[in-house]
Amino acid sequence: MRTRTMPSAVIIGTGFGGLGMAMELLRHGFDDLVILERAADVGGVWRENTYPGAGCDIPSPLYSYSYAPRSDWPKRFSGQADIHAYLRDVARxxxxLERIRFDSEVTEAEFDDASGTWTVRTADGDEMTTDVLISAVGQLSRPALPAIAGIGSFDGPAFHSAQWDHSVDLTGKRVAVVGTGASAIQFVPAIQPRVAALTLFQRSAAWVLPKPDVEYKPWHHRMFAAVPPVRLAERFAVWALCEFLSLGIADVTAIRGLVTKVAVNHLRKQVADPELRAKLTPDYPAGCKRGLFSNNYYPALTQPNARVETTEITEVVPTGIRTADGVLHEVDVIIYGTGFKGTEFLWPMKIRGANGRELEDEWHGGARAYHGITVPGxxxxxxxxxxxxxxxxxSIVYMIESQARYIRQALETLSRHPARTLDVRRAVAEEYDVKLQARLDRTPWGLCSSWYRNAAGRVTNNWPGAVVSYRLQTRRLRPEHYHLNTGATTAAGR
Known part of the structure; x- marks a missing residue:
């Protein structure tokens, strides 16, 4: 049995999570690490999502690392290209960059009970051994297509918004957009002016709030650089507003009423036609799905070349889309803005833990983890x-920094106990999950269909409260919540 003082680590993914995790470890002296990335560039979802109008709905002063601020964001709500450039700059x-192995897609990882190490395998046949395995593949990495009959039969171009086909010129085309989530809210206004006709197939309307965007001028940039407290004040203001709104999800339901009022007023101001307004009015409580921010989505749908179709789609045919009323909507291009397979965590990687237990079996009925970070066994x-x-x-970046600190503390615990493994106690993890699910039951997320819930109805994705409460819970790793093992691990069921 070999001993170690500084455990090695393999990190999977180079989005905000993977890069943030790597920086946290390096800043604290853990330099025996490798980052595996399936693509040829860093960026995660900000590398992949290049659709017109792509951007973030959280202001950049908060949607960025606290220890890697940028004073020259072009706008408060940054676009995809600027966020991707930021991540490239951070990595450099x-x-x-010298620690990243690009074009290395992880296919499986297996824990060895005898050595207490992980073996990681990639699609190109490479294999490596590490003390610690850290997945940072995120929740929004695999596009989801709807289960519609004949979806592969369409004769024209058809693609998902996360796999945008930039070779397709939409100018003068009849375009069908399927889905009304966060991506469609952004690309519909971007493509509407140049298409001949746009038909938006809507299963459920979204709660849309006004977007308080501003374009930063050169004097803003100079001020943010020269007087950091001003930049920090804006970051704090955005954080405080988000914390206030998050209280409405589970704790202060009156806040939902305020959000509803703002959204309804926004819709009323921008859509005069009562029939269209009725179509665009959600039939579920605010907060049930993520609120969206846009100043140009509703105006785009009021244009003469745009139409909102709420009749259910029954099939895709070679010339277009047929709805339940029997109408065939003939189109030239179909764009699916139907989100991601957010509940299939770590899939399709095969992960085998202690005693060969498959993570897929451990997560039967829905993914769960202690603090969302670690799984017993x-x-x-x-x-x-x-x-x-x-x-x-x-901002998920705030959550990522909390998780990175916690994981770094796990490595520090391992470094103080050479040749050991850290395994969360099952009783601790199960008690945490029971309390978490009880809190989730108080949220509106169980009242509508969304990507937050799996097929069994379990909310597997969301944190039910303010981010400061999560940070407080993860501020210190408690060793008594874990098995510290000298080489051999405890059984997965203990």
Whole structure:
């Protein structure tokens, strides 16, 4: 049995989670690490989502690392290209590029009970051994297509918004958009002016709030750089507003009423036609799905070349889309804005923990993890942006920094106990999950269909409260909540 003082680590993914995790470890002296990335560039969802109008619905002063601020964001709500450039800059400036193995898609990882190490395998046949395995693949990495009959039969171009086909010129085309989530809210206004006709197939309307965006001028940039407290004040203001709104999800239901009032007023101001307004009015409580921010979505749908179709789709045919009323909507292009497979955490990677237990079996009925970070029976395996750490309101980067600190403390615990593994106690993890689910039952997320819930109805994705409460819960790793094992691990069921 070999001993160690500084455990090695393999991090999977180079989005905000993977890069943030790597920086946290390097800043605290854990430099024996490798980052595996399936693509040829960093960026995660901000590399993949290049659809017109792509951007973030959280202001950049908060949607960025606290220890890697940027004073020259072009706008308060940054676009995809600027966020991707920021991540590239962070990777370069913090010495991460030389630690990344690009074009290395992880297919499986297996824990060895005898050595207390993980073996990680990639699609190209490479294999490596590490003390600690950290997944930072996120929740929004695999596009989801709807289960519609004949979806592959369409004769024209058809693609998901996360796999945008930039070779297709939409100018003068009849375009069908299926889905009304966060991506469609952004790309519909971007493409509407140049298409001949746009038909938006809507299953459920979204709660849309006005977007308080501003374009930063050069004097803003100079001020943010020269007087950091001003930049920090804006970051704090955004954080405080998000915390206030998050209280409405489970604790102060009156806040939902305020959000509803603002959204309804926004819709009334921008859509004069009562029939269209009725179609765009949600039939579920505010907060049930993530609130969206846009100043140009509703105006785009009021244009003569745009139409909202609420009749259920029954099939896709070679010439278009047929709805339940028998009408064939002939189109030239179909764009699916239907989100991601958010409840299939870590899939399709095969993960085997202690005693060969499959993570897929451990998660039968829905993914769960202690603090969304670690799973009993899977020693020295941690997750960034794991189950129940997504946010209905707020910046996921704030959550990622909390998780990275916690995982770093796990490595510090291992470094103080050479040749050991850390495995969360099952009783601790189960008690945590029971309390978490009880809190989730008080939220509106169980009242509508969304990607937050799996097929069994369990909310697997979201954190039910303010981010400060999560940070407080994860501020210190408590060793008594874990098995510290000298080489051999405890059985998965203990």
């Amino acid at each position: 400036d913090h010495g991460l 899977f020693p020295n395996m941690f997750m960034v942006y794991g189950p129940n750490t997504n946010l209905g309101v707020g």
